[in-house]
Amino acid sequence: MTLDASGGRTVRDATLDVLRQLGLTTIFSNPSHSEMKLFEAWPEDEFKFVMGLQEASVVGMADGYAQATGEPSLVIINGGPGLANAMGSVYTAASAKTPMVILGGQQARKMLLGEPFLVAKDSTQLPKPYIKWAGEPARPQDVPAMIAQAYQIAKQSPQGPVFVAVPEDDWVRPADPEPLRIAKVESAVEPSPKALERIAAALDGAKRPGLIAGGPVDAQGARGDLVALAEKLNARVWGAPVWNRGAFPEDHPLFAGVLPPIPELINQRLSEQHDVVVVLGGPAFTLFTAWDLFSTAPAELDKSPRPALTPDVAFLHVTDDPQAAAATLANESFVAPPGAVVKGLVPLIKKRKRVKLKTVREPVAVPEASTPLSQAYLFHLLSKELPDNAVLFEELPIARADFHEQIPLGADNGYFATASGALGFPFAGAVGYALARPDRRAVVVVGEGSAQYTLHSLWTAAQHNLPVTFVIPDNAGYLSLKYYLQDQKSWQKGYDLSGVDMAQLARGFGVPGERIETPEGLQAALKESLQADGPVLLDVMVADPGLFRL
Incomplete structure (x- = not known):
């Protein structure tokens, strides 16, 4: 225990007690000067400290940790330039609805009248709007209570990252003499019987029902x-656009594939197959672009309507995010936990006769060995x-179709991808x-290309000897730049990554790395890397796969 000037407990001691009570004993950090007072006389036997070499990687690792445990994770970084470095990862965590508490170090209160080094200007504003809640305590002794409050906010639906700025000198100030009572906050939100009956009636009355699975x-x-609901309905299940978490086995015969994030294509695919569709979790829908934006012709005055779903299909939308419900493109929206709704629907739905549905996925050809691969x-x-229970983290913005076609993940596999357009989550997550x-x-x-954003995570994987296999399909270029700007020769240097040797970079961070350029030995290298004691990186040189397929 540290003591203040009067010999009493400090804010730091009271905060560590709160972290123990909340179970926040694994800490992801890249500390700066403004957090050092917290780490003095650190109780190493009670807290696990996970160091990252850059703040974006630190937040990304905390994101993956929280998604694995289902509980909020704890990040401690500088609240000014440190948080600015991490904002791409914070943006992704917010998009994924990941519960996370970020403590941002602030300069001492007496220095905030000026422009001190490492200051967090307008500290609670920097992470907005890509944060669920942000606060800075008005008094030093309020730090522990604010952290407890932040934890509860992060954990409640819709979940998300929260931020607390803590001035450096607060840690050594006297703690509140009254012990902090931490309330037990439990979610008591359940879908109403009326809502469940309405959704069940819509599905039972449909001739061609469909389900869309979101990460929640x-x-x-x-x-x-x-799976039980889909089988009872004999209904196709689609992955929600920008699928960031596998919510249905891809090798199941009822899986129809992942919807493209383009309204025209969503309408085409769903109107051909369904008369009623229920969206379970996530927004309806996450969109990336519109079909007309692929044209390179001169643009005319924009008289087009806002994105809309086809009137040929009745859409019902279930989400625990009131904002997503307010912005929905569906006909009806229900604010309720999607998981609870799915569980509640299974006994209500009438079992249908299993008949073979029209094929919506083309047969996938078995690729042949070639050089280049x-x-x-x-x-x-x-x-x-792949091990039967392997968990995959994928980021292939341009060439995702091959991944899902060739790796139909089963019921025991996990799948995670970035929930936003910010790159770097899978490497750190x-x-x-x-x-x-x-x-x-x-x-x-x-x-x-994507690996460069959180490359520092390799060092942490090596330090903890973690069971992670990094597989790099290396096409030596930023293909998004290449295919959108290929007619502009001045951009060639921007998308040519032929000089990047990922295996050598991995070895520099302490992770065994191998560069593979021919079919011979690829299978053996994969087998060995998936059974290794610790992390391994395979830099597999592949041919340019071409522009992305939807």
Whole structure:
């Protein structure tokens, strides 16, 4: 215990007690000067400190850890430039609805009249709007209570990251003499029987029902229930656009694939197959672009309507996010936990006769070995060697189709991807996941361009000897730049990454790395890397896969 000038307990001591009570004993950090007072005389036997070499990686690791445990994770970084470094990862965590408490170091209160080094200007404003809640205590002794409050806010639906700025000198000030009572806050939100009956009636009355699975179904423990619901309905299940978490087995015969984030294509695919669709979890829908924006012709005056769903299909939307419900494109929206809704629907739905549904996915060709290797062949071999309970983290913004076609993940596999357009989550998220679940092999499939954003995570994986296999389908370029700007020769240097050697970079961070350029030995390298004691990176040189397929 540290003492203040009068010999009493400090804010730091009271805060550590709160962290113990909340179970926030694993700390992801890259501390700066403004957090050092917190770490003096650190109780190493009670708290696990996970160091990251850059703040974006630190937040990404905490994101993966929280998604593995289902509980808020704790991040401690500088609240000014440190938080600014991490904002891409904070943006992703907010998009994924990941519960997380971020403590941001602030300069001492007496210095805030000026412009001190490492200051967090307008500290609570920097992470907004990509944060659920932010606060800075008015008094030093309020720090522990504010952290407890932040934890409860992060944990309640819709979950998300929260931020607390703490001035450096607060840690050594006297703590409140009254012990802090931490309330037990439990979610008591349940879907109303009326809502469940309405959704069940719509599905039972449909001739061609369809389901769309969002990440919250898996996060709320209802993945198996969704399988039961789909089988009872004999209904196709689609992955929600920008699928960031596997909520339905991809190898199940009722899985129809992941919807593209383009309204025209969503309407086309769903109107051909369904008359009623229920969206379970997430917004309806996350969109990336519109079809007309692919044209390179001169643009006319924009008289087009806002994105809309086809009137040929009745859409019902279930989400625990009131804002997503307010912005929905569906006909009806229900604010309720999607996992609980799925569980509640299973006994209400009338069992239908199992009949073979019209095929919506084209047969997938088995790729052949070639030199240079194709990424489809890489994924084909990877699928054959994957452990049954492997958890995959994927970021292939341009070439995702090959991944899902060649690696049909089963009921025991986990799947995570970025929930936003910010790059870097899978590389760091897998490290955080492995810290929480060292019993499962985490497999990262990320292009060499995306890997650069949280490359520092390799060092943390090596330090903790984590069971993570990093597989890099290396096409030596930023393909999004190449294909959108290929006619502009001045951009060529911007998308040419042929000089990046990922295996050598991995070895520099302490992770065994191997560069593979031919089919010979690829399968053996995959097998060995998936059974290794600790992290391994395979830099697999592949041919340019071409512009992305939807």
